[in-house]
Amino acid sequence: MQYKEYFYEVIRTPLFLTIICILLLLIVPAKNLFMIVVRLFIGILGIFYMPGFCIVKLLFGNRDAYNKSVVYIAIGIMYHLLVLFASWWYYRFVGPVSFSLLVYVTSTLAVVGVYFIMALNNSKKLSSITMNIQLKGINYWLTFSLLIFLVISLYYQQYAPSPHTDGAAYMDMARNLVKYGIYRSNMMNTVNEYGYIETSTGLIPYFYNYLLIALFFMMGDVSFLTAKIMLIFIHLLNITLIYYVTIILFNRRTATIASLLSAISPIILAHIGLAGGAEIPSILLMLTAIYFLLCLATDSSNHKLEGIVTGILIGIAYNTWSYTGFIMLLSLVAYFLYHISITKAPQKKAMFTLFLILDFSMILEIRFLLTQVRYIIGAPLPTLFPFLLLMSLILLKFRENYKALISYLYVLLFSFIMIYSFALAQFSTPQLHEYLQFISSNRSATSAIEITGVKRYLSLLMNFNGISRSWSNYWEVLQNFAGTIIVYSTLLSFLRLNKLKENMVIASFPTIHVLLWCFLIQHPLIQPRQQINASIFYFILTASFIDFVLVPLDRFPKKWMLKIILFKRSKINFDLKQLIIIILISITFLTSLYSSYQKGIDLMQSWDFKSRFGWDSAIEWIKNNTQEDDIIMSRSANYFAWYTERMIAWPPINDSIGLDDLIEDIRMHKAKYLVIDERTYYIYPNLRGLYLNPVDFLGAHIVFKSEISGHRVIIYNVTNIALGELESSVYILDSGEKLANWTKNEFYGNASLELDTYDKIQGNCSIKYTQTLKYNSLVIIFKPEKPVNLSTYDYLVLKTKSYNASYIAILLATDSLNYFVKRDIPLSVGNWTNVKVSLKSLDVGKGSPYLEKICFITIYFYNLEIGETYSVWLDGVYAYKAKYVIKKG
Numbered sequence: 001m002q003y004k005e006y007f008y009e010v011i012r013t014p015l016f017l018t019i020i021c022i023l024l025l026l027i028v029p030a031k032n033l034f035m036i037v038v039r040l041f042i043g044i045l046g047i048f049y050m051p052g053f054c055i056v057k058l059l060f061g062n063r064d065a066y067n068k069s070v071v072y073i074a075i076g077i078m079y080h081l082l083v084l085f086a087s088w089w090y091y092r093f094v095g096p097v098s099f100s101l102l103v104y105v106t107s108t109l110a111v112v113g114v115y116f117i118m119a120l121n122n123s124k125k126l127s128s129i130t131m132n133i134q135l136k137g138i139n140y141w142l143t144f145s146l147l148i149f150l151v152i153s154l155y156y157q158q159y160a161p162s163p164h165t166d167g168a169a170y171m172d173m174a175r176n177l178v179k180y181g182i183y184r185s186n187m188m189n190t191v192n193e194y195g196y197i198e199t200s201t202g203l204i205p206y207f208y209n210y211l212l213i214a215l216f217f218m219m220g221d222v223s224f225l226t227a228k229i230m231l232i233f234i235h236l237l238n239i240t241l242i243y244y245v246t247i248i249l250f251n252r253r254t255a256t257i258a259s260l261l262s263a264i265s266p267i268i269l270a271h272i273g274l275a276g277g278a279e280i281p282s283i284l285l286m287l288t289a290i291y292f293l294l295c296l297a298t299d300s301s302n303h304k305l306e307g308i309v310t311g312i313l314i315g316i317a318y319n320t321w322s323y324t325g326f327i328m329l330l331s332l333v334a335y336f337l338y339h340i341s342i343t344k345a346p347q348k349k350a351m352f353t354l355f356l357i358l359d360f361s362m363i364l365e366i367r368f369l370l371t372q373v374r375y376i377i378g379a380p381l382p383t384l385f386p387f388l389l390l391m392s393l394i395l396l397k398f399r400e401n402y403k404a405l406i407s408y409l410y411v412l413l414f415s416f417i418m419i420y421s422f423a424l425a426q427f428s429t430p431q432l433h434e435y436l437q438f439i440s441s442n443r444s445a446t447s448a449i450e451i452t453g454v455k456r457y458l459s460l461l462m463n464f465n466g467i468s469r470s471w472s473n474y475w476e477v478l479q480n481f482a483g484t485i486i487v488y489s490t491l492l493s494f495l496r497l498n499k500l501k502e503n504m505v506i507a508s509f510p511t512i513h514v515l516l517w518c519f520l521i522q523h524p525l526i527q528p529r530q531q532i533n534a535s536i537f538y539f540i541l542t543a544s545f546i547d548f549v550l551v552p553l554d555r556f557p558k559k560w561m562l563k564i565i566l567f568k569r570s571k572i573n574f575d576l577k578q579l580i581i582i583i584l585i586s587i588t589f590l591t592s593l594y595s596s597y598q599k600g601i602d603l604m605q606s607w608d609f610k611s612r613f614g615w616d617s618a619i620e621w622i623k624n625n626t627q628e629d630d631i632i633m634s635r636s637a638n639y640f641a642w643y644t645e646r647m648i649a650w651p652p653i654n655d656s657i658g659l660d661d662l663i664e665d666i667r668m669h670k671a672k673y674l675v676i677d678e679r680t681y682y683i684y685p686n687l688r689g690l691y692l693n694p695v696d697f698l699g700a701h702i703v704f705k706s707e708i709s710g711h712r713v714i715i716y717n718v719t720n721i722a723l724g725e726l727e728s729s730v731y732i733l734d735s736g737e738k739l740a741n742w743t744k745n746e747f748y749g750n751a752s753l754e755l756d757t758y759d760k761i762q763g764n765c766s767i768k769y770t771q772t773l774k775y776n777s778l779v780i781i782f783k784p785e786k787p788v789n790l791s792t793y794d795y796l797v798l799k800t801k802s803y804n805a806s807y808i809a810i811l812l813a814t815d816s817l818n819y820f821v822k823r824d825i826p827l828s829v830g831n832w833t834n835v836k837v838s839l840k841s842l843d844v845g846k847g848s849p850y851l852e853k854i855c856f857i858t859i860y861f862y863n864l865e866i867g868e869t870y871s872v873w874l875d876g877v878y879a880y881k882a883k884y885v886i887k888k889g
Helices: 002-011 014-027 033-060 069-093 099-120 124-128 140-159 165-180 195-201 207-219 224-249 252-263 266-274 279-298 303-318 322-342 348-377 384-396 400-427 430-439 443-461 464-481 484-495 497-521 528-555 576-592 594-606 616-625 637-644 659-669 678-683 719-723
Strands: 561-566 570-575 631-633 647-649 673-677 701-708 711-717 725-734 742-744 751-756 766-772 777-782 795-802 807-815 818-826 833-838 843-846 856-862 869-885
Touching (some): 014 033, 014 099, 033 069, 033 207, 033 224, 033 303, 069 207, 069 224, 069 279, 069 400, 099 207, 140 252, 140 266, 140 594, 165 207, 165 224, 165 637, 195 430, 207 224, 224 252, 224 266, 224 497, 224 528, 252 528, 266 464, 266 528, 266 594, 279 322, 279 400, 303 322, 303 400, 322 348, 322 400, 322 497, 322 528, 348 384, 384 400, 464 484, 464 497, 464 528, 464 594, 484 497, 484 528, 497 528, 616 637, 616 673, 616 701, 631 659, 637 647, 659 719, 673 678, 719 869, 742 751, 742 766, 766 777, 777 869, 795 807, 795 856, 818 833
Parallel strands (some): 631 647, 631 673
Antiparallel strands (some): 561 570, 673 711, 742 777, 751 766, 766 869, 777 856, 795 833, 795 869, 807 856, 818 843
């Protein structure tokens, strides 16, 4: 009997369970969906729950507020994210890490370390490190919300076959970490883009988000499905935390309604399907931090440890999604004010003033001073905030009555440590210094960038039209995806005067969110996902209003109980009145949010780029016909990096680029292949010929071409362009020395032609053309002596000058009913411009023209004033062909 009891005690210990879970992860294969789910369950238990359980027991003992499964898992996640950040430093200075081994070892070390520390201190807590699985404490209303969310979210997945573009990028980086132990994206940027630092070092602004994806990839498998399951699980935790946070501030019924509303949220369900951003994981960290802050207000013992953990959580949230962390730092003021308002803290005004100064000095340090100091002395050394914080801690060290302020100072301190350590990591990379060296010729010029940034914020605050547009867009997206009924219920929640302080604390985050987006960001098109973080507070406020409305029902008898016999042993008692209320609320909100659900489905389907642009066969071709180290260029680098597991270079992001700019980037990245698809066609108007009329060009040749449901994909082998030398030949159509081939187009107004020996760029003279306009364009026609064959040439070049026109269009005609056109070609007003038109990217203006027979070329100088007389000069028209050749030897 004694051995049985001993065995029972052993198998209940976290150390035993952690080891068993790790062994099972090593044994159980991820063959199918069922096995993946089993692995994820085992992994969550052994990798997150057990270390978190032990850490909570070590820090907080058996205090009820922290001994909750959701807290264990959140702390376990926090622990592993810290470990992985530490491993980034190892990768930076030593090399790749074995990801799975690292996670297994550190999970075990966390548990063993807690045992060792407790034993070393002869702690009585050691006896509490056993697992007691009980069903007595299960909250069935919360469980109901979790099940509702689980059912709806699983149903929703059928509408999201592809990830959001950001989700693809995060999964690509997570895969590299799990499979190869490297912190790097498969996307490639040029050194003149800030993305160069992020993709080549792994230090993206959403750093901890892809680390969390990597942890789930290791526990399940590397797939889009696992990323979705991760977000479903994370939001299950979020719903639970919303419940507990709301209980502290309001009551159980408000908490039940808030958890239910967060379970049926269209905006969250849509972005779980897309695996599209860092918002949902950042909510987990933020809600855990808020829960700790509220526990600080109700139980001030061991305040330093609570402050440290809260600060770490906020710091991680900042580099999971910076807007979440930044707004959380600002809203700390509201939580501190609430804290001192419900406690008997002395000198409240002095404490609040000091905290306000420290909080804003920290934000100033992070957003401006660190960068400014780096430009001045060459290193991002903190100045203002650490000094003020140190003075405050020394001042308050011996003041027992200032516990509230001291605990919040620890929150600020460890938030800053986490955020600053990430800034130091970026500073340690050579990529950052390469980027800074590229964009700045001297230190003072670079320093002016930050001064300009401050001026920009000030100018935005004075831009009332921009504020109005941003607010209109923000309000529209909020109503469409959060739901009109949620928005207006949020506003009505302030009628609940007996909970006004609590409502204002919850409202602090969405209020700052609105002010930030509408006043300081003023983005013309806010995305629905950017409102996810604020939306959870709307759910709590809406629940507060509903509970306020339902208060009169409390006068009814409370004896309406529904007893359900479970397993013939235990009974579950449901308050039938509350059950009816919950069902009615669910039906009301589900029906009123129907249009928001439909918009969410439309949003998920709109991001199915793989089908929309017909990529399937192109992706398979790349995977089967290219080498692992081949570099491929695509405007959809996020997706192709994820789908093909190849290095994918971004072309220039500027949508006005031409073929020369594209070639420059191909050579810079040494890309071997170029993907041209319908998306490229829409984004780059000057490169449309590569899509519409795909032919070999400049030594590049077509190796793949497909068309699925009208969506074309062409893959060019551009190795010759990337590595070869340019060879060219010129065909002169006109040298600008005679008028014979130039014709006036007097339909647009009376005109004259003459040779100008003074204003020229080459030779003895140029062609001067003067016209009094009947319409808003000046038009001249070039007619060669006989039709010319331009099909073997790559460019048409025209040297021209105008003192008035800033754009021209060129029409190349086989005849008057069949012609190509190139529009919106920019000119340098008042200067000679070398206009260069790619003959491989012309748009068909009318009919079926062909370059083998061009009979005339019409040139339009437009956006001029009718009735005015203008002059333009032309000095040479020629075509040339070029080809990049890799020379042997």
